[in-house]
Amino acid sequence: MTRITIVSDAWYPQINGVVRSIENTNRELTRMGVDVAMVTPQDFSSVPCPTYPEIRLSVATYWQVASAIKASGPTAVHIATEGPLGLMARRWCLKNDMPFSTSYHTRFPEYVAARFPIPLRWLNAFVRWFHNAGNGCMVATGSLERELSKLGIKNLLRWSRGIDQTVFHPMDLDDRPFDLPRPIFMTVGRVAVEKNLPAFLDLDLPGSKVVVGDGPDRAELQRKHPNVLFTGTKTGEELARAYAQADVFVFPSKTDTFGNTILEALASGVPVAAYPVMGPIDIIEEGSGAGALNEDLREACLAALACRREDASRLARRYTWEAASQQFLVNVLKAQSERPRRRPGTRPLPAA
Known part of the structure; x- marks a missing residue:
């Protein structure tokens, strides 16, 4: 054996x-x-x-x-x-x-x-x-x-x-998830310096921003951005439902080697906005309609709003454990x- x-x-x-x-x-x-x-x-x-x-x-x-x-x-x-x-x-x-x-x-x-x-x-x-x-x-x-x-x-x-698509998959959306106005721009992961979260939190975007996760920078970022919802850590079904309520998943990191959260978001039917760096460029294929990559993260976020949720979930189905x-x-x-x-x-x- x-x-x-x-x-x-x-x-x-x-x-x-x-x-x-x-x-x-x-x-x-x-x-x-x-x-x-x-x-x-x-x-x-x-x-x-x-x-x-x-x-x-x-x-x-x-x-x-x-x-x-x-x-x-x-x-x-x-x-x-x-x-x-x-x-x-x-x-x-x-x-x-x-x-x-x-x-x-x-x-x-x-x-x-x-x-x-x-x-x-x-x-x-x-x-x-x-x-x-x-x-x-x-x-x-x-x-x-x-x-x-x-x-x-x-x-x-x-x-x-x-990606476990029995957990992460499209769900019926609430009209007003988290009791916040749409569109919902969300990121998920460690709230730490290597995740480059200020690049997302400082953006001028319509609707609302949500950060799911915890880490050493949370208190300071929460103080600087009182209009952003920090939910803390979520796992399992609770995390899957959080993903499904987002309109765009924002991945501001420039140091990740892959980005498992990108797959979780795509499987949930959520288009991705990110920089054109390692990880996102390997997953978000050009012409897939599953997200937008741009050196200007704000432009990527706005472009991702126009992407179809069906295209996002279709791309995720290529990845199995x-x-x-x-x-x-x-x-x-x-x-x-x-x-x-x-x-x-x-x-x-x-x-x-």
């Missing part, structure tokens, strides 16, 4: 694209008969991340992480994040001659540089060092693959994303079959 151990610094109670991608992939892998084990911050003590307390950083020794991985008895290891757990899992795999794959979910150098005064070239070098140690680095889109290739990251593998999870499994097995070169001083994986 294939037994995959996934190591991720991002896990519940966090709600973000990394967590949702792994959660949905695990569900599909289990249906395929794959045994999946997780090593996450829930297994160890943790402390709040500086500048972003909602994210917990694991406080674990190498031997604790090594013991957790070994106990799971993996035939393959996938490292999802470049955080403390990811670093120790990388060390364990190299020490034990264990093949592993990685994935690149967030533009890590830009994410860190937005919070700490670390030169971008150092962060790029770290990303290259981290991912090139494995037998494959999974990326969601062609534009991300091209960017990472220029950085010198090798063995890039495609792992797309999906079953297909994305099949990609993931093929990538993991490919990485597992290519044994890494032994380094001096390392030893083979102990017998299970």
Whole structure:
């Protein structure tokens, strides 16, 4: 039996694209008969991340992480994040001659540089060092693959994303959703600096603006924009109903590598307005009628108002978690079959 151990610094109670991608992939892998084990911050003590307390950083020794991985008895290891757990899992795999794959979910150098005064070239070098140690680095889109290739990251593998259309789908609209005048321009996600929310909140738009989500910048943005509705975090059916009430979904981020919320909005029948950057340009196809991309975000928002909801939901139907999870499994097995070169001083994986 294939037994995959996934190591991720991002896990519940966090709600973000990394967590949702792994959660949905695990569900599909289990249906395929794959045994999946997780090593996450829930297994160890943790402390709040500086500048972003909602994210917990694991406080674990190498031997604790090594013991957790070994106990799971993996035939393959996938490292999802470049955080403390990811670093120790990388060390364990190299020490034990264990093949592993990685994935690149967030533009890590830009994410860190937005919070700490670390030169971008150092962060790029770290990303290259981290991912090139494995037998494959999974990326969601062609534009991300091209960017990472220029950085010198090798063995890039495609792992797309999906959408659960039993949850996210068009619904009957309220005449006055959230008790606000239409049109409703909505964004969903972490309320944090990397999401570039002021670019949306500062726009002069008709109707109303709604922000669904929470994060370290919420209090300050709510104070600056008293006419914007901040709903806090929503999940499941409540989130699906929120999407369906929007007239346009606004995606102001310039640092996301994909944008799972774009798919959720499209599946809900909501056209998307965004910048023509990585993520949106990979999903919103030209001529699809599912949204509008423009360097002027206001123009994109107004153009998206004219898009048809049917075209948005039609585009989303191309993305399924079953297909994305099949990609993931093929990538993991490919990485597992290519044994890494032994380094001096390392030893083979102990017998299970």
